[in-house]
Amino acid sequence: MASSREVQSLAEELTCPICLSLLTEPVRLQCEHNFCRGCISQCWGPEGSEPLCPQCRLLCSDRVLKPNRVLANLVDKLQRLGDQEELKASGELQCPEHQEPLKLFCRDDRELVCLVCRDDPGHSQHSFLPLKQAASLYKVDPPDFGN
Numbered sequence: 001m002a003s004s005r006e007v008q009s010l011a012e013e014l015t016c017p018i019c020l021s022l023l024t025e026p027v028r029l030q031c032e033h034n035f036c037r038g039c040i041s042q043c044w045g046p047e048g049s050e051p052l053c054p055q056c057r058l059l060c061s062d063r064v065l066k067p068n069r070v071l072a073n074l075v076d077k078l079q080r081l082g083d084q085e086e087l088k089a090s091g092e093l094q095c096p097e098h099q100e101p102l103k104l105f106c107r108d109d110r111e112l113v114c115l116v117c118r119d120d121p122g123h124s125q126h127s128f129l130p131l132k133q134a135a136s137l138y139k140v141d142p143p144d145f146g147n
Helices: 004-013 037-044 069-090 131-137
Strands: 026-028 034-036 104-106 111-113 128-130
Touching (some): 034 037
Antiparallel strands (some): 104 128
8 A cells, every 4th residue: 555655756746737736637648748638727817829838938839738537547546545544544444455445344254344335146145234343243453454
Protein backbone atom coordinates (compact mmCIF):
# COMPACT_ATOMS: atom_id res chain seq x y z
CA MET A 1 0.00 0.00 0.00
CA ALA A 2 1.26 3.47 -0.85
CA SER A 3 2.33 5.75 1.97
CA SER A 4 0.49 9.02 2.49
CA ARG A 5 3.63 10.84 1.33
CA GLU A 6 3.62 8.90 -1.95
CA VAL A 7 -0.09 9.55 -2.41
CA GLN A 8 0.46 13.27 -1.79
CA SER A 9 3.35 13.33 -4.28
CA LEU A 10 1.20 11.65 -6.92
CA ALA A 11 -1.65 14.08 -6.22
CA GLU A 12 0.73 16.99 -6.83
CA GLU A 13 1.70 15.53 -10.21
CA LEU A 14 -1.98 15.19 -11.13
CA THR A 15 -2.89 18.75 -10.13
CA CYS A 16 -4.00 21.27 -12.72
CA PRO A 17 -1.64 24.28 -12.68
CA ILE A 18 -4.60 26.62 -13.29
CA CYS A 19 -7.21 25.58 -10.69
CA LEU A 20 -4.78 23.74 -8.39
CA SER A 21 -7.20 20.81 -8.04
CA LEU A 22 -6.96 17.27 -9.34
CA LEU A 23 -7.27 17.25 -13.11
CA THR A 24 -10.82 17.01 -14.42
CA GLU A 25 -11.09 15.74 -17.99
CA PRO A 26 -7.32 16.12 -18.47
CA VAL A 27 -6.15 17.35 -21.87
CA ARG A 28 -2.63 17.58 -23.28
CA LEU A 29 -1.43 20.53 -25.33
CA GLN A 30 1.11 20.33 -28.16
CA CYS A 31 3.84 21.31 -25.69
CA GLU A 32 2.92 18.25 -23.57
CA HIS A 33 1.58 20.28 -20.62
CA ASN A 34 -1.69 19.04 -19.11
CA PHE A 35 -4.72 20.96 -17.85
CA CYS A 36 -8.37 20.44 -17.03
CA ARG A 37 -10.42 20.80 -20.22
CA GLY A 38 -12.58 23.50 -18.64
CA CYS A 39 -9.63 25.42 -17.19
CA ILE A 40 -7.67 25.69 -20.43
CA SER A 41 -10.80 26.51 -22.44
CA GLN A 42 -11.62 29.34 -20.05
CA CYS A 43 -7.99 30.49 -19.96
CA TRP A 44 -7.80 30.71 -23.74
CA GLY A 45 -10.96 32.76 -23.96
CA PRO A 46 -13.00 33.23 -27.12
CA GLU A 47 -12.07 31.98 -30.57
CA GLY A 48 -9.69 34.43 -32.21
CA SER A 49 -7.45 35.04 -29.20
CA GLU A 50 -4.01 33.44 -29.28
CA PRO A 51 -4.05 30.05 -27.55
CA LEU A 52 -0.86 30.11 -25.45
CA CYS A 53 0.17 27.46 -22.96
CA PRO A 54 -0.12 29.09 -19.52
CA GLN A 55 3.02 27.26 -18.36
CA CYS A 56 5.55 27.65 -21.16
CA ARG A 57 3.79 30.35 -23.25
CA LEU A 58 4.14 28.25 -26.42
CA LEU A 59 1.65 29.24 -29.09
CA CYS A 60 -0.64 26.29 -29.76
CA SER A 61 -1.24 26.29 -33.51
CA ASP A 62 -4.72 24.88 -33.08
CA ARG A 63 -7.25 24.74 -30.30
CA VAL A 64 -7.62 20.98 -30.48
CA LEU A 65 -7.53 19.59 -26.95
CA LYS A 66 -6.37 15.99 -26.91
CA PRO A 67 -7.79 13.97 -24.00
CA ASN A 68 -5.09 12.48 -21.81
CA ARG A 69 -6.66 9.15 -20.90
CA VAL A 70 -3.61 7.94 -18.99
CA LEU A 71 -3.83 10.89 -16.60
CA ALA A 72 -7.61 10.50 -16.35
CA ASN A 73 -7.11 6.88 -15.27
CA LEU A 74 -4.42 7.87 -12.77
CA VAL A 75 -6.67 10.54 -11.27
CA ASP A 76 -9.45 7.96 -10.93
CA LYS A 77 -7.11 5.50 -9.22
CA LEU A 78 -5.76 8.19 -6.93
CA GLN A 79 -9.28 9.14 -5.88
CA ARG A 80 -10.10 5.50 -5.15
CA LEU A 81 -6.86 5.17 -3.19
CA GLY A 82 -7.79 8.31 -1.26
CA ASP A 83 -11.14 6.72 -0.43
CA GLN A 84 -9.28 3.66 0.89
CA GLU A 85 -7.02 5.89 3.00
CA GLU A 86 -10.08 7.65 4.46
CA LEU A 87 -11.62 4.30 5.34
CA LYS A 88 -8.42 3.20 7.04
CA ALA A 89 -8.23 6.48 8.92
CA SER A 90 -11.82 6.04 10.07
CA GLY A 91 -10.99 2.53 11.23
CA GLU A 92 -13.46 0.87 8.87
CA LEU A 93 -12.08 -2.21 7.15
CA GLN A 94 -12.91 -3.10 3.57
CA CYS A 95 -13.32 -6.43 1.83
CA PRO A 96 -10.44 -6.84 -0.63
CA GLU A 97 -12.71 -8.70 -3.05
CA HIS A 98 -15.81 -6.49 -3.02
CA GLN A 99 -14.58 -3.15 -1.60
CA GLU A 100 -17.46 -3.26 0.89
CA PRO A 101 -17.15 -2.65 4.65
CA LEU A 102 -16.28 -5.74 6.70
CA LYS A 103 -19.15 -5.87 9.16
CA LEU A 104 -19.48 -9.54 10.07
CA PHE A 105 -17.41 -12.36 11.50
CA CYS A 106 -17.95 -15.80 9.92
CA ARG A 107 -17.85 -18.26 12.82
CA ASP A 108 -17.24 -21.23 10.51
CA ASP A 109 -14.29 -19.77 8.58
CA ARG A 110 -13.18 -17.52 11.47
CA GLU A 111 -12.75 -14.51 9.21
CA LEU A 112 -14.21 -11.06 8.68
CA VAL A 113 -16.65 -10.80 5.78
CA CYS A 114 -18.73 -8.15 4.05
CA LEU A 115 -22.44 -8.47 3.31
CA VAL A 116 -21.71 -9.60 -0.26
CA CYS A 117 -19.44 -12.38 1.04
CA ARG A 118 -22.14 -13.43 3.51
CA ASP A 119 -24.58 -13.96 0.62
CA ASP A 120 -22.02 -15.94 -1.40
CA PRO A 121 -22.82 -19.68 -1.80
CA GLY A 122 -19.53 -20.51 -0.06
CA HIS A 123 -20.94 -19.06 3.17
CA SER A 124 -24.56 -20.17 2.69
CA GLN A 125 -24.78 -22.47 5.72
CA HIS A 126 -22.43 -20.47 7.97
CA SER A 127 -23.29 -18.50 11.08
CA PHE A 128 -22.22 -14.87 11.52
CA LEU A 129 -21.77 -12.37 14.29
CA PRO A 130 -21.57 -8.58 14.07
CA LEU A 131 -17.93 -7.48 14.22
CA LYS A 132 -18.11 -5.83 17.67
CA GLN A 133 -19.96 -8.76 19.20
CA ALA A 134 -17.38 -11.21 17.82
CA ALA A 135 -14.53 -9.06 19.16
CA SER A 136 -16.12 -9.03 22.60
CA LEU A 137 -16.90 -12.76 22.52
CA TYR A 138 -13.35 -13.68 21.49
CA LYS A 139 -11.87 -11.07 23.87
CA VAL A 140 -9.97 -9.09 21.25
CA ASP A 141 -10.07 -5.45 20.29
CA PRO A 142 -11.85 -4.80 17.00
CA PRO A 143 -9.28 -4.28 14.23
CA ASP A 144 -8.14 -0.68 13.97
CA PHE A 145 -5.81 0.12 11.11
CA GLY A 146 -6.15 3.88 11.09
CA ASN A 147 -5.37 4.94 14.61
